[in-house]
Amino acid sequence: MKSFNAPALALGLTLFGATCTALADVKPDPGDYIALPKGTDVVVLYQQNPRGDKVYSGGKKVADDLDLDMTVGVLRLIHFTDFFGTGYTWDPQIVIPFGQQDIGATHTKNSGLGDITFGGTLWTIGDLERNEHLGWSVFFTAPTGSDKNEGFALSNNRWAVDFQVGYIKGLTERITWDVIAEAEFYQDQRSTDAKKDTLLQLHNHLRYNFTQDTYAALTYRHNWGGRETLDGVTLATSRDNGTVGFTVATMVNKQLQVMGQVMHDTSVREGVKIDNSLQFRLAYFY
Template identity: 55%
Template sequence: MKSTLRLCGVAAALALCLGSVRADVKPYGGDYEAAPAGTDLFLLYYQHHEGDEVYSKGKKVADDLGVRLDIGLLRYVHFADWNGYRIDPQIIVPFAHQRTSAADTTYGGLGDVIFGGTLWTLNDPERKEYLGWSVFITAPTGSHRDDGFAVSGDRWAADFQVGYVRRLAPKWTLDLIGEVEFYADRRYDDARRDPLLQGHAHLRYHWSDATQLALSYRHSWGARERADGTTLTGRRDNNNMTVGWDSWLARDWQLQLQYTRDLEVREGLKTQGVQARLLKVF
């Protein structure tokens, strides 16, 4: 009987945590600085996230889940001019391997494809000031969509972002990014998710012309999920800190490293993780 209850608890906890862990590319300092038209970028990401504690309504509801998620992402970005504006159409293809020791499950495969881009209404490289507006669409193309695979939400989603960048001093830059994501009903059970609001603030220190350090704070609200009148996951009010380093190894190669950690989690899995990104300019 106790074993059955534990398995039920693990299943409920996994339903909570998989709503908060996703394969995505969170906006980072420098992402809203437009490159010259004609520039092509190819990016390869590796992310490792892990977590044991799950929270619901601010209270811990599960521990020792042993969730480990290794994610790779391929991203292609092309910068061009359109009607007097700079734009960057792009596509992101995630793939991942997910392990959960408490439920003894392992999944692997492709995640949901993301496509979209940014349009800059302010693009001033001399003053280092930028204002960009982005739309990203997520298509439910991933593997194991109805098996609790974290990199597939089994629903369409539309993510709208606005990012402002300003050089505060010769060595300091501030990036402020707001976003709201809307979701279609999940396909296998018609679960409805409220919009997710997120705010990002990045303070960057330019160590040299090639290298910078960044401190990032992120906060998320909303995304309550319901099905058949039952609340599956509550409203998020979570925050996170990230520290990062990136440097140009050569004129056309950049390496970025990040460490990220959730500070407070009202709803979902509390995680920490690392990311490495390799960027190639064509």
């Protein structure tokens, strides 16, 4: 039987509720900033399985036996088209998360629809021949999720706007570098008025393209900020968290891509440390 310190666990669960939404958002994967031909539609289905026990605040471990187990599905619909007659490509899209979360330490379970995200990317460079792409994204997340204020990682009961800029460059015929910078801004939490500072993130993917249809990639992600306060009291300190990952993807045929991914948190200053997160993705292009 697991043992835990009750006050520390209570604090850990409070912090988990304040910071957990980062566990289940759809982060940019290798190749996501490729500008596909106008008229292309993509249906993407993700399954994510984060697992974690340890919770940190201010760099100190405050809970050791959270026993977090999540099963998350995400439906993403994307359409590539011309940007209002300018000749540039953009891709209006919608992201709909859903899933189940179990916290073994408290025997609590949540499930349902998550906060819906919508927006798109505008490419000012989209050169498939030279393998160079530069895209500018804006995404809005609406507080539509189930179990608001219940610590459900898919529902945060506040609006958020996310700005990203992503650059892809073919370094050689087989090696490609993807780098994406991101800043997310938050409305006050609607039921408590808790405030959350801007969260900054940087994503790096180094891909090795075995063929035009198959690649493997190493990923490193880091985020900073996102401090959360309520009436001057700190609920969650600023993050300084790092994650590594490995991805393999291949086109099964001309329209279907399969991707597998494993992620592991290397350092966590604030939030739940994810020991391993498996993700599988199917993308259908038409």
